[in-house]
Amino acid sequence: MSSSSLDDVRPGDVSPDGGARAGRWTVTGYAALHVLLFAPIVVTFVLVVVSSVLVVVWVGILLLAGLLPAMRGLAGLHRSMAGRVLGTPVPAPYLPLTGGPLADLRTRAADPMTWRDLLWMLWAMTFGFAVSLLAVVLFLAVVTLPIWWYGVVPLLRGRAAVDRAILTIGRTERLEQRVEALTASRAVVVDHSATELRRIERDLHDGPQARLAAVSLSLGLADDLFDSDPEAARRLINEARGTSSTALGELRDVVRGIHPPVLADRGLAGAVSALALDMAVPVELALDVPDRLPAPVESAVYFAVAECLANTAKHAGAAQSWVSIRHDGAVLRGEVGDDGRGGADLRGGTGLPGVAARLAAFDGTLSVSSPVGGPTVVTWEVPCASSSPKTTRS
Amino acid sequence: MRIVLAEDHALLRAGLTQLLEAKGFEVVAAVDNLTELERALDDPSAEAAVVDVRMPPTFTDEGLRAAIAARERRPGFPVLVLSQYVEQLYARELLASGEGAVGYLLKDRVSDVAEFVDALRRVADGGTVLDPSVVAAVLDRRKDTPVDRLTEREREVLALMAEGRANAGIAQALVVTEKAVAKHINSIFAKLDLPADTDDHRRVRAVLEWLRF
Numbered sequence: 077m078s079s080s081s082l083d084d085v086r087p088g089d090v091s092p093d094g095g096a097r098a099g100r101w102t103v104t105g106y107a108a109l110h111v112l113l114f115a116p117i118v119v120t121f122v123l124v125v126v127s128s129v130l131v132v133v134w135v136g137i138l139l140l141a142g143l144l145p146a147m148r149g150l151a152g153l154h155r156s157m158a159g160r161v162l163g164t165p166v167p168a169p170y171l172p173l174t175g176g177p178l179a180d181l182r183t184r185a186a187d188p189m190t191w192r193d194l195l196w197m198l199w200a201m202t203f204g205f206a207v208s209l210l211a212v213v214l215f216l217a218v219v220t221l222p223i224w225w226y227g228v229v230p231l232l233r234g235r236a237a238v239d240r241a242i243l244t245i246g247r248t249e250r251l252e253q254r255v256e257a258l259t260a261s262r263a264v265v266v267d268h269s270a271t272e273l274r275r276i277e278r279d280l281h282d283g284p285q286a287r288l289a290a291v292s293l294s295l296g297l298a299d300d301l302f303d304s305d306p307e308a309a310r311r312l313i314n315e316a317r318g319t320s321s322t323a324l325g326e327l328r329d330v331v332r333g334i335h336p337p338v339l340a341d342r343g344l345a346g347a348v349s350a351l352a353l354d355m356a357v358p359v360e361l362a363l364d365v366p367d368r369l370p371a372p373v374e375s376a377v378y379f380a381v382a383e384c385l386a387n388t389a390k391h392a393g394a395a396q397s398w399v400s401i402r403h404d405g406a407v408l409r410g411e412v413g414d415d416g417r418g419g420a421d422l423r424g425g426t427g428l429p430g431v432a433a434r435l436a437a438f439d440g441t442l443s444v445s446s447p448v449g450g451p452t453v454v455t456w457e458v459p460c461a462s463s464s465p466k467t468t469r470s
Numbered sequence: 471m472r473i474v475l476a477e478d479h480a481l482l483r484a485g486l487t488q489l490l491e492a493k494g495f496e497v498v499a500a501v502d503n504l505t506e507l508e509r510a511l512d513d514p515s516a517e518a519a520v521v522d523v524r525m526p527p528t529f530t531d532e533g534l535r536a537a538i539a540a541r542e543r544r545p546g547f548p549v550l551v552l553s554q555y556v557e558q559l560y561a562r563e564l565l566a567s568g569e570g571a572v573g574y575l576l577k578d579r580v581s582d583v584a585e586f587v588d589a590l591r592r593v594a595d596g597g598t599v600l601d602p603s604v605v606a607a608v609l610d611r612r613k614d615t616p617v618d619r620l621t622e623r624e625r626e627v628l629a630l631m632a633e634g635r636a637n638a639g640i641a642q643a644l645v646v647t648e649k650a651v652a653k654h655i656n657s658i659f660a661k662l663d664l665p666a667d668t669d670d671h672r673r674v675r676a677v678l679e680w681l682r683f
Contacts, residue, residue: 317581317582320578321578324576325578328555338559341523341530341531342530342559346559349559353562354558
């Protein structure tokens with residue numbers, strides 16, 4: 077799961093006012109570096125294009141495996157130069173790399189940013205190069221020094237602006253990505269809550285509702301028999317009492333599944349402590365959550381911990397487990413681990429993917445490390461500010 | 471016996487008052503919020519309290535907190551906590567607030583009037599009464615503690631002790647003689663390293679020991 081958050085879209089990106097801008101000496105230095113990097117850029121560009129053609133005879137794949145990172149290096153260098161000139165960072169939103177060299181190559185090739193890098197090289201070899209060369213010449217030709225004095229900074233800022241336009245995705249694209257991610261997570265959450273509602277409805281219908289109807293029936297019969305057969309009436313009342321107890325027990329289970337009472341009472345730290353008490357495997361706790369968090373986050377994280385601990389109890393065969401949760405005021409980070417046999421998979425089953433989907437609704441991320449043979453460690457991060465304490469206690 | 475009753479549901483409060491008074495208790499205060507509960511608990515003539523965990527203003531655990539606070543001011547003040555659900559965490563907090571004279575039961579247990587009144591009497595007499603569901607939850611857990619030294623039978627006896635039963639009650643539940651129960655209990659005390667003291671305190675401490683892990 078990719079981690080993106082609203083922080084990725086900062087107003088600073090569109091109005092580049094913050095940060096220190098480079099002076100004329102520095103930008104001239106950058107211009108000189110641009111000129112020096114002309115040859116490597118040309119060579120890389122040509123090689124990339126040739127290798128792409130050679131992919132059909134396989135050799136190209138090998139070449140690209142080395143060339144694409146080199147291209148990223150060159151583009152990255154120019155990103156940081158453009159960032160310095162403009163006074164705002166130019167982010168590099170590449171797709172995250174995963175796993176082996178072949179998978180990485182595929183990711184890189186499919187990354188729209190790679191195509192932007194290629195386009196940028198075309199610019200850097202032609203007009204971009206011309207602009208930088210002009211800046212250097214204005215400086216070196218001595219007689220043009222006055223022009224250099226006044227012109228070099230706007231000139232290089234112009235080039236940097238174009239570099240930035242090509243080398244990073246714009247605000248609109250970022251918002252589009254964000255909307256896409258939000259649409260996906262909303263769909264999952266809506267789906268999840270619909271399933272939950274159906275489950276609750278079924279639980280109530282099959283359990284307490286039926287039992288309370290039976291209680292009512294027994295009491296009615298008892299009322300009827302009260303004078304004629306007090307012994308039978310008493311038996312019916314006893315039965316009704318037993319049935320109503322069972323109904324209450326079932327209602328408790330339903331409530332616990334919706335929102336555990338101890339979570340409402342004591343917040344995340346208290347509820348996780350209570351969970352740990354009920355575990356067969358000893359649980360070591362390190363909880364640092366000083367304030368109450370927004371209720372939906374508390375609930376999602378509580379059920380995440382509950383799911384992980386339930387997995388530990390069911391599958392891990394562990395002798396020891398641990399839970400650590402820390403809130404630093406902005407991000408809630410947590411970890412559940414055990415020394416069991418490992419082999420947990422985020423893709424298998426429904427428990428962990430469900431938890432990941434629930435956390436994603438809050439821009440949270442979840443990852444699982446569980447090599448066969450153990451240990452299993454599930455970690456998550458949810459950005460969230462603490463809410464004011466719900467209760468005022470003396 | 472003069473009882474303080476705290477329960478925010480009017481129907482249940484009325485029902486409990488009726489029940490307690492029918493069984494010979496005197497309900498000196500039947501309150502439905504924290505402020506009034508605190509005031510009622512400060513009344514020195516109150517001899518015991520029956521308290522719901524949740525009540526206004528925040529509907530979280532103020533009843534429990536008030537009960538524990540009252541026991542800090544009046545050590546050994548008998549408190550029976552009734553709750554819609556039972557939490558081991560709360561059972562421990564309650565037990566940690568002094569030795570004995572506490573009870574923690576599910577509200578549904580009230581429907582067995584005789585059991586409930588018996589539980590209240592035992593709490594008032596300084597005993598410990600825990601809901602069978604708490605006891606069962608603790609029993610389910612694997613432990614690596616002095617409690618492991620107990621035999622299966624001794625653990626059954628300890629579980630019934632935790633529910634607040636006297637030797638006679640335990641003997642009845644396990645279908646053995648009272649003498650056999652006493653023997654088991656002595657063996658439990660020995661295995662948990664609880665030296666001779668007054669018998670009642672040892673019982674409470676054995677239960678505490680058992681809950682601790």
